Amino acid sequence: xxxxxxxxxxxxxxxxxxxxYADDLKYENAAYAAFVRSPHAHAIIKSIDTxxxxxxxxxxxxxxxxxxxxxxxxPIPHAIGSSQFGSDIRIRNxxxxxxxxxxxxxxxxxxxxxxxxxxxxVVAESTNLAKDAAEAVVIxxxxxxxxxxxxxxxxxxxxQLWYHVPGNKAMDGEVGDKAGTDAAFAKAAHVLEFESWAxxxxxxxxxxxxxxxxxxxxxxxxxxxxxxxHGVVMMREQIAASIGVDMAFVRVVAPRDVGGNFxxxxxxxxxxxxxxxxxxxIGRPVKHQAERIExxxxxxxxxxxxxxARLALDKDGRFLAFHSTNVSNIGAHTVSYxxxxxxxxxxxxxxxxxxxxxxxxxxxxxxxxxxPYRSAGRPEAMYIIERMIDLAxxxxxFDRVELRRINMIPEEECPYANxxxxxxxxxxxIGCMDKVLAMADWNGFEARRAxxxxxxxxxxxxxxxxxxxxxxxxxxxxxxxxxxxSGIVDVVIGTQNTGQGHETAFAQLVGSFxxxxxxxxxxxxSDTDFVSxxxxxxxxxxxxxxxxxxxxxxxEIIERGRKVAAFMxxxxxxxxDYAEGHFRxxxxxxxxxxxxxxxxxxxxxxxxDELKGAFxxxxxxxxxxxxxxxxxxxxxVEVDPDTGYxxxxxxxxxxxxxxxxNPMIVDGQTHGGIVQGAGQAMYEWSHYDxxxxxxxxxxxxxxxxxxxxxxxxxxTVISEVPAKSHPxxxxxxxxxxxxxxxxxxxxxxxxxxxxxxxxxxxxxxxxSRIWQAIxxxxxxx
Numbered sequence: 001x002x003x004x005x006x007x008x009x010x011x012x013x014x015x016x017x018x019x020x021y022a023d024d025l026k027y028e029n030a031a032y033a034a035f036v037r038s039p040h041a042h043a044i045i046k047s048i049d050t051x052x053x054x055x056x057x058x059x060x061x062x063x064x065x066x067x068x069x070x071x072x073x074x075p076i077p078h079a080i081g082s083s084q085f086g087s088d089i090r091i092r093n094x095x096x097x098x099x100x101x102x103x104x105x106x107x108x109x110x111x112x113x114x115x116x117x118x119x120x121x122v123v124a125e126s127t128n129l130a131k132d133a134a135e136a137v138v139i140x141x142x143x144x145x146x147x148x149x150x151x152x153x154x155x156x157x158x159x160q161l162w163y164h165v166p167g168n169k170a171m172d173g174e175v176g177d178k179a180g181t182d183a184a185f186a187k188a189a190h191v192l193e194f195e196s197w198a199x200x201x202x203x204x205x206x207x208x209x210x211x212x213x214x215x216x217x218x219x220x221x222x223x224x225x226x227x228x229x230h231g232v233v234m235m236r237e238q239i240a241a242s243i244g245v246d247m248a249f250v251r252v253v254a255p256r257d258v259g260g261n262f263x264x265x266x267x268x269x270x271x272x273x274x275x276x277x278x279x280x281x282i283g284r285p286v287k288h289q290a291e292r293i294e295x296x297x298x299x300x301x302x303x304x305x306x307x308x309a310r311l312a313l314d315k316d317g318r319f320l321a322f323h324s325t326n327v328s329n330i331g332a333h334t335v336s337y338x339x340x341x342x343x344x345x346x347x348x349x350x351x352x353x354x355x356x357x358x359x360x361x362x363x364x365x366x367x368x369x370x371x372p373y374r375s376a377g378r379p380e381a382m383y384i385i386e387r388m389i390d391l392a393x394x395x396x397x398f399d400r401v402e403l404r405r406i407n408m409i410p411e412e413e414c415p416y417a418n419x420x421x422x423x424x425x426x427x428x429x430i431g432c433m434d435k436v437l438a439m440a441d442w443n444g445f446e447a448r449r450a451x452x453x454x455x456x457x458x459x460x461x462x463x464x465x466x467x468x469x470x471x472x473x474x475x476x477x478x479x480x481x482x483x484x485x486s487g488i489v490d491v492v493i494g495t496q497n498t499g500q501g502h503e504t505a506f507a508q509l510v511g512s513f514x515x516x517x518x519x520x521x522x523x524x525x526s527d528t529d530f531v532s533x534x535x536x537x538x539x540x541x542x543x544x545x546x547x548x549x550x551x552x553x554x555x556e557i558i559e560r561g562r563k564v565a566a567f568m569x570x571x572x573x574x575x576x577d578y579a580e581g582h583f584r585x586x587x588x589x590x591x592x593x594x595x596x597x598x599x600x601x602x603x604x605x606x607x608x609d610e611l612k613g614a615f616x617x618x619x620x621x622x623x624x625x626x627x628x629x630x631x632x633x634x635x636x637v638e639v640d641p642d643t644g645y646x647x648x649x650x651x652x653x654x655x656x657x658x659x660x661x662n663p664m665i666v667d668g669q670t671h672g673g674i675v676q677g678a679g680q681a682m683y684e685w686s687h688y689d690x691x692x693x694x695x696x697x698x699x700x701x702x703x704x705x706x707x708x709x710x711x712x713x714x715x716t717v718i719s720e721v722p723a724k725s726h727p728x729x730x731x732x733x734x735x736x737x738x739x740x741x742x743x744x745x746x747x748x749x750x751x752x753x754x755x756x757x758x759x760x761x762x763x764x765x766x767x768s769r770i771w772q773a774i775x776x777x778x779x780x781x
Contacts, residue, residue: 002512005664008504009519010257019257022210022227027285030212031060033275034130034288036120036137037297038112041146041366041693042159045111048120049138056133058125060282063274065109065119072244073277075103076268079234081337088471088626089345089421091337091360093173099362100170102162104333106242106270111144113161113332114366115695116297118270123278123286146693150329150363151306161332161364170334171362175344175420181357184321188312192392198380198742199763200304200329200686203373204705207259208295213275214285222276223251227258230266231473231496231536236528238268243277250276254496254526261498262676263372264300266538267335296698301686302373304329305343305380311388317398319407322348322356322419324384330362331369337362338539339370342469343377345420349385350429350467350630351407356419366693368686372538374676375735378468379742386464386743390750391759401437404465405430415724422469424628425725432654432719433465433632439715440634440652448636458639460752464744467630470732473535474622476545480510480553481616484599489514489521491550494534495542496526500734501665502542509547509661513554514594516581533620540732543661544627547728552619564601564611565592627723629731631655633740635678635748641756644771646749648678649712653740656719658731663718666733670716673737679706681745685764757781 013019050062080101092098112119120137124130145159152158153168161168185191211226222243228235232252240250258265271288279286290298309324324347328340344358393400409416414426437443445461452459479492491510497503503523511518525531535541558578565583566573569590577584583592592600598615600607636650653670660666683704687697697703716737722729742763749765750758757777761769 002661006504006508006662008501010503020255021207021257021259022255023289025225030285030287031123032127032130032287034122034134035118036134038117038119040143041115042144043112044142046140046142052136053133058129059133061123063121065105065107068107074242075105077238077241078335080334088341091173091341099337100165102334106273114368121274146366148365148367148688148693150327153363153365154361165364168364169361170364174359176357177355178357180355181321181323184355185312188320189315190313190396192311192388194388195308197306198303200301201680201684202299202301202686203262203264205260208290208292210289211271212287213279215280221249224276225253226272228254228265232526232528233534235268239272242273252528258498262374267371293698300371301368304370307384309384317403319353322353324358326360328362329365331367333369335369336371338372339377343381345422346381346469348418350409352409353419367688375738378739382466382740383742390747425723427630428721436632436634436652436654452638458641458752460637460748462635462744462747462751464740465632466740468739469626470540471626472539472541474624476549477533477620478549478553479618482598484595492524492530493546494531495546496536498537505662505665510550515579540735543730544732547730549619549621553617556617561597564597568592627731629736631736633744635744637748637752639752641774644767652715654717654719655736656721657733658723659720659729660718666718667716669734670737671714674741675706677738677741678745681742681763683764
């Protein structure tokens, strides 16, 4: 039932090594692909000599960008941002023009624009033979100057990536009220200025990107198997458009299990277009799995937002206005603007800020394209405002908690329109903060600080509130069939499980709606042979949209069953009650189970024609608008001032999900989200050399991720204030752990070092950076 902590049915399969991932798929007579990837960040492809590679043993095909263009392969039509669906505020350039779109060829013909970009594909009898042949390809490069930082790319004189994107500004716009904001700053008693960078990170999937394709010459149909989360329907649309065939001739299948997603798999990669073409060309299935270094170099990445911000306060600490300039580094191709959009519209978070103005740029650089990454844009926005509140409190003499409290949106003012035109639905924001303060024993912290100081450690505590604006593709479809023969309720849904526990949670939800055990509910997704619509899993949309269509379809089945049972029991339909999977005639002992009614509908020839047939229902709904999860987090750290090394002894969160379908799964999502966000604050950085454009963090030797041993047991509590923006009260719950974590970790570290004169340290806040900050602070005293 809803709210029950049902154990995940998929876990036994996964922990016993019986998972079914993309690379587990076996073909007869398969061929294998390898790629020649650019060693340069920016270079003209003057010529490509594939003659030696073509003569290598076992080589079946060697393809360049010129080859695929000649074959009619078109650029990948990326879905560049969720605002196209009317789910967010619509961002445009200052002159009213639309966002730029680059032509992302699966293999470029003119030049390479980042290190690791695929420029040649080799197909051979084995992966090793393909790799050997790839090394025999000779490319004549003309290396060009490169730029890897967004703020550098939009400076005058920076190297240009695309002729039709002048100044590397794929977007140049503003939202909010500039005149009103300027006026508010002019009368402010206090102004806090802050500049920071939420650095670039990558998804580091457990299973590196893997895909395969086959072609049936008799039907002309391509079948592509690929790990992804944006949804097989959208992937099919994009692949079909790129290879130039009708969607009816493309089947996309995602594996049952996905070794990590977090948004960075939510796009069509070049391999997903190249492999089906190669399969048709050679008449054999073709497979490819990226090696880990390939994944580091070419997986779409996340974050990378530079912000210069100002906050105006009156003498009592009430916020008057906010202004920022946001520069989003979207990389070498326009794969997505979503993170930029989602972040800028929530820069004031859940605080009352009367007026605000944000100028924004999407900068093109010689780096891997960026894409929405867990809680796209919101962790960066929360990081900026929460750091500014802490800095303002310390600089202007306010209490950190009370400064937040007097500026937070009270429950009675909801729904609340923020200064960018986004209307939050409802929520007890102050109540969440108060709850986490009590959980974390905020008032008792100074005793813990003093005790740590006796041991030579500097202990700090940080607080961060947050709100999200989640949207995603607004259309979802559910097809539900009650099968009396097998005793199974079959559910076909368009959202795609990438580790969120859909097999259990969705079965639990449908079981709850129908009053039956979740054990007899079967969830099917991720194959366009039976999934005709739906938006996949991203932006917290899965439960939010799936619950609506599953509830509507089950209600239709129950209503039809009521009529069938009424006929069988010879009573009027309004005399039938339905509960616990059974239709009961009121005032009698007449009972018909759900499956008995389904069997009668299929086999009872005496039923009226309108009641005969398979016991099934379809619900297909488009739901616009955003959802607004929110919450608060508190983190404590202990720093060794001699080495900069630090530990997190306590971490507490309260996250409001409206209604928790399965609290155990929500808690698990929160735990993973905390590690993902805190990992960015502490360790992770996809670091590019500013001179050469080389990725300096392309192995696990150079890219550190959080481990279980780096964190304490988390104290997480679920708040349940039903969302008025959802018919069933649900809010998304998969990203809350990540959203406040950047701000809360940095706030805790800087609080620990405040007595030493340290006010801020840029992420990732490594021990080395802490030690350097301490030394610099001592030198300034």
